[in-house]
């Protein structure tokens with residue numbers, strides 16, 4: 001090929017894309033001319049009950065994925081209270097914003113995945129959309145809040161309909177996993193709270209994260225296999241009480257009543273135990289094996305701090321006993337080795353207490369025989385990936401409101417429900 005015939009493909013791509021988008025924006029402008037003005041079949045009614053009067057046409061310029069699109073629509077005003085409405089905006093889902101649904105959706109998605117500044121860069125490079133980092137934050141927050149409200153309504157309906165949809169048990173095992181993870185907060189969000197800082201103050205708030213998934217098969221060795229794409233996540237910075245309803249509703253949505261068996265995996269924390277007793281009473285509770293092992297290691301450190309060989313020896317032995325679910329044996333053996341020093345003894349007894357209270361939830365040999373998962377790896381991965389990788393980056397500080405909006409967005413996207421949410425808005 002001669003040099004003269006060679007084309008600069010990238011320049012051509014960019015030029016054609018710009019031209020196509022511009023033509024698209026023109027088409028969009030034409031299409032919108034039929035919306036939001038002209039004779040209406042029904043009166044426009046104010047929130048106060050009055051019939052509103054048209055005050056003529058007003059233009060707003062929309063930012064769309066095709067570029068700027070002018071939109072002329074009628075404005076209505078209430079003679080009674082002075083409130084205004086734009087029925088055209090309501091029809092197009094652009095009330096109180098100049099950003100089209102398509103732009104808002106992309107913006108929210110980008111802002112949920114990365115810091116707002118980087119999201120803004122990506123939107124510019126990938127989609128040619130110009131927004132400020134603050135815009136990204138506002139849009140992502142607003143959509144996150146809308147998602148949270150949408151889910152509140154959904155959850156209320158799920159919990160109100162306490163009757164099983166059918167008696168057929170179509171899900172062999174439904175798992176519910178829960179965990180907590182700290183997120184760094186602005187000072188005002190942790191004021192007066194107790195925390196792990198040297199002076200007893202707090203820098204973080206706990207996000208409670210829950211995960212629901214199903215399991216149908218075990219592999220050739222009898223190990224459980226999680227059903228592909230079956231995990232969904234819910235979470236928020238909130239009280240154990242609010243979270244209880246949230247996770248119960250999610251379990252109902254995912255088939256709590258259709259499940260033959262329900263297994264709850266957690267770290268043995270008291271709030272999780274109470275939650276299960278109140279909200280998931282027929283569930284089989286299992287303390288995550290790795291948390292239990294961690295506690296055993298701590299116990300060994302307290303009992304044998306002066307003798308490393310003994311410490312390792314007991315740890316190996318007791319881990320083995322733990323695998324067998326022989327918690328009473330561990331407790332009895334440890335009781336005979338309690339240190340004389342009052343302070344250390346107290347620490348050791350606290351650990352023993354943890355095992356004593358959770359022993360029925362640590363029958364690992366039995367759980368394995370039934371083909372259950374004994375580790376809460378899915379929710380822990382969720383804590384890292386859904387919460388940590390976005391909300392715990394260095395230098396970040398969140399308000400409760402901002403964090404919860406992004407958590408709602410990220411949980412929904414990772415549950416594969418973003419599309420569903422968007423369609424419910426359009427309906």
Ligand SMILES: [Zn+2]
Pocket residue numbers: 046047048049050078079080081082083
């Ligand atoms: Zn009014």
